[in-house]
Amino acid sequence: MSREHQRGVDVTVDLVILTIRDGELNVLLVERGNEPYRGRQALPGGYLRPGETLEHAARRELEEETGLDAERLHLEQLRAYSEPDRDPRGRVITVAFLALGPDLPIPKAGTDASDAIWVPVSSIVTEPGSLAFDHPTILRDALEQARSQLEYTTVATAFCPEPFTVSDLRKVYETVWGLTLDPSNFRRKVTRADRFLEATGERRSAEPGRPATLYRRGPARLLHPPLLREGRTARTQTTPSPSAKKSD
Incomplete structure (x- = not known):
């Protein structure tokens, strides 16, 4: 067994929580109370515990680190991030979740965070280096996911x-x-x-x-017809055959 296998791999969840406050799209950030990146802003999240599913961990971290009620939010899995050097503590794979809610209240920081605040997304996009870990990448992916979801759902x-x-x-x-x-x-x-x-x-x-x-x-979950951003075309739901790709 290699040294890499002996060390093992940890799994975490990270949460991109978006709401609209004062006419701006805001993301919830916490100030890290522990190393690494102590004092830096980051997305809320934490380690997957034994016996937990990823969604259970996401809901627990949401309530523990921010005091927000998970039942008030739309919560969906975004994707996994597995770059070998993404966490200085060792090999850590994180699964990010996107959460959306209406005009959410000022959060309360929990066990691993010294502060939790709403920050306009526009200010983070212009200064991505202010976030810890690879959280600028996760936030960027979540923002595009949210924008795309508005088109098709x-x-x-x-x-x-x-x-x-x-x-x-x-x-x-x-x-x-x-x-x-x-x-x-x-x-x-x-x-x-x-x-x-x-x-x-x-x-x-x-x-x-x-x-x-x-x-x-209403009861629909998919938007039909889709409501597209200007200049975008609708994605097809099936993969066209080679012959279809050649047709006009």
Whole structure:
């Protein structure tokens, strides 16, 4: 048995938790209380314990390190990161999770973190070296996953406290995508999408103009037709045959 096998491999989970606060997309970061990278900001996370599934570990770390209730969030597995030198403590493979929630509260730091704060994603993207480990890469991948999910699934509603208006939903898309969308075109697309939204039968009168119709999330999980970012084309669900690739 080689020395590498004798040392073994540890498994961790890391969480990219996104919410919209004050009109900006924010990510939850913790200040590390232990070495390595003590005092540096990082994504919340920790080691997989015996008998745990990855999702159970992600939910536990979420509650232990931030005090946030996992039941309030949309939680999905992002991908695994296994670069041999990604952690100075040794061979550590991490599985990242993407979590989305509506206007989440100020978190409370837990056992391994001295502080937990919401930080605008834009400030981290411009200064990726401020994060510990390979967390800039994980954050970048999670951000693209979130943007893509808004195109093909109904997950945008995870950012909206119910009930919400089409205008509320449009602001989610604009904030996550970093784009300005035409209100009329957006309304037409989302209200015609199959089972995306369900009208509550009520209206919100606090907005300027006529009262806005209130909606809740419909039963659909996939968005049909997809709502694409400008300049992008829809991905096919099946792999075309060689002959099909040659056709116009």
